[in-house]
Amino acid sequence: MGNSKPQDNPIAVVGATGHTGRFVVAELKRRGQSAILIGRDADKLAHAGEEFGTQMVRLARMDDPHSLNSALLGAAAVINCAGPFIDTALPVIDAALRAKIPYLDVTAEQPSVRAVLETRHDAACQAGVALLPAAGFYGGLADLLVMTATDGSNQLDEITVVVALDSWHPTQGTRLTGARNTAKRLVQRNGRLEPIEEPQPHGRWTFPAPFGDQDVVMMSFSETITIANHLSAKTIESWINLAPLRDIRDPATPPPQASDDKGRSGQVFAMDVIVRAGDRHRRVTASGHDIYAVTAPIAVEAIQRLLVGEAAGAVGVRSLGEIFEARAFLESLGPDTLQVSYKDHAEAMLQREVDDARR
The missing domain is CATH 3.30.360 (Dihydrodipicolinate Reductase; domain 2)
Structure with a gap:
C-alpha cells in the first residue's frame, strides 16, 4: 500500500472472536492499525481483548440495531467476519450506513452477496459509502x-x-x-x-x-x-x-x-x-x-486502501477487482x-x- 497510512480511527471487526475474525484482528495489529473487537459473547471478547492488548471490546447482537450502532461508534470502517452472512450482512450494513462508514465482509455465500446487491446498493450510493461483500479467499x-x-x-x-x-x-x-x-x-x-x-x-x-x-x-x-x-x-x-x-x-x-x-x-x-x-x-x-488465514490480509489491505482514498468515488456495492488495481x-x-x-x-x-x- 506504499507509504500511505489509513485513518487514525479504529476499524471495527464484527465476529472478532471467531476463527477468521481473530486472523483479521491480528493482521490489523501487525500493520499498526487499532481495532474494535465486536461480538456477542462477553467472556470471549474479554479474553480476546487481553490477548490482543486492547480495551476496545463491544457487545452487539444482530437483532438489536442500537447495540450495532453503539458498537460502530468512532470506527473508520467495519469488517464483518460473522457468518452465516445471510443472517449478519444486512444488519451490519445497515449500521454501517447509519454511521456512514465503509463495510467489508468475507462471505463465500452467493445468497448473501445477491441480497446486498439487490437491496443495499442504492442506499449505499445515497450515503456515499462503499460496500465490499465477499472480499476474502472466495470472491x-x-x-x-x-x-x-x-x-x-x-x-x-x-x-x-x-x-x-x-x-x-x-x-x-x-x-x-x-x-x-x-x-x-x-x-x-x-x-x-x-x-x-x-x-x-x-x-x-x-x-x-x-x-x-x-x-x-x-x-x-x-x-x-x-x-x-x-x-x-x-x-x-x-x-x-x-x-x-x-x-x-x-x-x-x-x-x-x-x-x-x-x-x-x-x-x-x-x-x-x-x-x-x-x-x-x-x-x-x-x-x-x-484459506481462512489468507482472507485476513486480503480484507485488511482492501479496507486500508479504501480509507486512504485509493478508490475515491467508489460508492455502492463494489468488488475488489472492480475498484483496485488488481496486480498491484x-x-x-x-x-x-x-x-x-x-x-x-x-x-x-x-x-x-x-x-x-x-x-
Whole structure:
C-alpha cells in the first residue's frame, strides 16, 4: 500500500472472536492499525481483548440495531467476519450506513452477496459509502485474479475459476453456514446467472505442483456473483477438487489447527483462473497456505486502501477487482501470503467427463 497510512480511527471487526475474525484482528495489529473487537459473547471478547492488548471490546447482537450502532461508534470502517452472512450482512450494513462508514465482509455465500446487491446498493450510493461483500479467499481473491488476466477488456467469452485444497478442516462457522445456506449454486451461461445443472458436472484439471492432475466438480461460491456484477462474460464457471469436499462433508473432520507461528493451518491451496477472449486464454494461478488465514490480509489491505482514498468515488456495492488495481494489490500482499504466476495458453485445460460412471 506504499507509504500511505489509513485513518487514525479504529476499524471495527464484527465476529472478532471467531476463527477468521481473530486472523483479521491480528493482521490489523501487525500493520499498526487499532481495532474494535465486536461480538456477542462477553467472556470471549474479554479474553480476546487481553490477548490482543486492547480495551476496545463491544457487545452487539444482530437483532438489536442500537447495540450495532453503539458498537460502530468512532470506527473508520467495519469488517464483518460473522457468518452465516445471510443472517449478519444486512444488519451490519445497515449500521454501517447509519454511521456512514465503509463495510467489508468475507462471505463465500452467493445468497448473501445477491441480497446486498439487490437491496443495499442504492442506499449505499445515497450515503456515499462503499460496500465490499465477499472480499476474502472466495470472491475477492478470484475477482482480483480475473482482473489481472483481462488486459483491460470488459468483453469476455469465458471465465473459469478452479480451486484445489489439499484438505479442508472446517471452522464452526463454515459448518453453520453449510447447514443454513441451502440455496442452489449459480453459474453464468449466455450472460445470465442460472443454477448448476444436476448432476453436477465433473472433470479433470491439471494444477501446478504439488497438486498436479485432480478430479474436480463444478461448485461456485461468491466469486461468480462479484465477477458477474462488473464484467461482461458469456460464461463464468467455478470448480473445486474432490478431496476437500470429502473432508468438509464428514462430521468427524476436526476444525483447523495452527501449524506455524502465524496461527495458519497446514492446508495448502491453489486457485487457477482462466480468462478467454476469442482464441486467447490467459491463466493466472495463486497459491499459499490456509484459506481462512489468507482472507485476513486480503480484507485488511482492501479496507486500508479504501480509507486512504485509493478508490475515491467508489460508492455502492463494489468488488475488489472492480475498484483496485488488481496486480498491484496482489503484489502488496507479499510472497509469504500469496504466490501469483501468469501464463498464456493456446487452449483450455479442463477435461470434462462425458459419462457419469465414475461417480
